[in-house]
Amino acid sequence: MPKTVLMQGNEAAVEGAVAAGMRFFAGYPITPSTEIAEGCALRLPQEGGKFIQMEDEISSIAAVLGASAAGMKAMTATSGPGFSLMQENIGYGAMAEIPCVIVDVQRSGPSTGLPTSPSQGDYMQARWGTHGDHPVIALSPATVRETYTLIIRAFNLSEKYRTPVIFLMDEIVGHMREDVELPDPSTLKINQRKMSFHDGANKQCYFVPDGQFVPAMKPFGQGERYNITGLAHDESGFPVNSSEIAGKLVGRLLDKVEKNVDDICRVEEVEMDDAETAIVCFGGTTRAVMDAVAAAREAGEKVGMFRPITVWPFPEKALRARLPRLKRILTVEHNHGQMLLEVQRIVGGALSVDFLGRIDGTVISPADILAKLREEGPSHAE
């Protein structure tokens, strides 16, 4: 039976994660993500899970990776300053292929910035925050209800691809309260980790059969003995100094995501079929964009919304498919133009890409977007 509850985005993240099977949370208090830690402290013991408040964000992500290696679905939650501290170990998770979910409820930066004000300034950090070439999957919810269902998807992707997944929330969605109709738990699709190594003669812990990308995982304490390291390693899990093996490993890590973009990428498109102007946005900016699209349509303007739900990798194919009809793209973000760079890369000068952003901790309104739409650009001129 679905039930309707009034819920904050941060609470929905907790409930969704619990529904996904998350049973370990380690974190450190930071505005505006703290309600997630509080919620986990309350809920996890009720579900037989574990919560621990660590001494900082570095140890939080480390404990999460440790718990995952020992077989638990694990999560941490933070905001910009803590997200910065976690970066080294996020790379470790990618290299050692340890699934986990990192929630970043973005706030205004740089540095301590405006701790209680909204921002989407961590979009590029989510992709490039940790050093070296590495795979990244990042999902960004636009509403409280979507937070609940999408964080389940974050766990599913993390387990399926054995890689950390970044759940890129922002202060708007994290602190917004909405009526949420929670889906019946029996209708949820939950991926469980394959708890043994791949079958067959090759029992090496990082063995990947031909045509596949992801080694199967067996938690510590279930009878197998193996090694995990952040150093470049071979299929046995031991460090190697071979450029051939290192290149093959990192190539496979990147392929896991790059060759599965159709499975990973999701987009919400509104009024896009006949649109001549596309507004690209994500997360907490979406609601204002939806209002602006509705108002523009009312005025007879052919405007649509293209919203990546999977924000990394950017849903490139879906945007490319829309390009032939489009005359203009307006990217709207609570930052100085970060997703804009991805859009520009994909568009490649074929049409004009405008930008509307804010970096002062205030919120972009539908009126701001309409004004930007109408101040210049072909869709209004025609």
Next chain:
Amino acid sequence: MPSDLVHLYMRIDHLPQIWCPGCGNGVIMRDVAVAIDELIHDEDNPIKREDIVIVSGIGCSSRAAGYLDFNSIHTTHGRAIAFATGIKMANPRLHVIVLTGDGDCSAIGGNHLIHAARRNLGLTVICFNNDIYGMTGGQYSPTTPNGDKATTAPYGNVDRPFDIAQLASGAGASFSARGDIYHARETIEIIKQAILHKGFSLVDVYSICPTYYGRKNKKGDAVEMLKWQRDNLVPTARYYSMSEEDRKNKKLVGILSFNDYPEYTEEYAKIVAACRKTKKG
């Protein structure tokens, strides 16, 4: 053909190890293997090999995780104790043994050390303490004595050093001890007790680094450095039979603090049990 012990508990494909001639780390790694072997065969307190997880950070010491044939995880610099915290929380049945170094556990990882000690989470931390950063070539560490030389202290070290075993005691460790290379048999016994200890345990094992620390500070070769340990580090029984006067400038090899504070995962399990009971009722 290596010895049965090495055959049984080390990944011989990866040996001989990379440590320099005379480095004490190999002795500590063997101490750990012997301690585990004796506990596995201990009729009163047997532990299971598959329940052992070795966790290490970064540095010379941390290579030990790859050589020891158990579940092993070689993590990031300073964070071994934090990874170990997650492993132990997820599966409290496991014996989680952290192999770390003076820099790894008391500089970059110092915060995790004191907080794990304070929580009394049931980890065993073995610190390979050689007073120097070896892997990067001889920079001063938090345990390099004041006045000693290092590549980053060419005029002598201005810092005052940590005593890691005392640091852990001060942070509330329910088991804190000191070991060394020379007194290997005593150190093995201490490590065994540390592993059997229910709460947080730390053994600060004085290693030797003849290549960087020894050479920079004219301490002689490995043999000379071990003679210093023989003459200045004193096992428990003898230490307490010495006069105050004789104890001056000597250091105890043995247990510094020991108590039975409640262990973290056991306390947390009580909360889980209470919550689940309320939920059902």
Next chain:
Amino acid sequence: MYGRKKLVIEPAWCKGCGICAAFCPKQVLEIRKEKVVLRDEEQCISCGLCELRCPDYAIYLVNEEE
């Protein structure tokens, strides 16, 4: 309880640090060309201190029967 034990040296693993020879109570070991050698097998008392302190697992005792 134990049979007589015999000393085994694995020269490939010896790095010649000299710890075993220096602390051998019977002084039966020595370093030649950066490797340990057993100079006087007769005098060896199989105490195992060399094995205990060898950082490289290059010297150890085995039961004679083996």
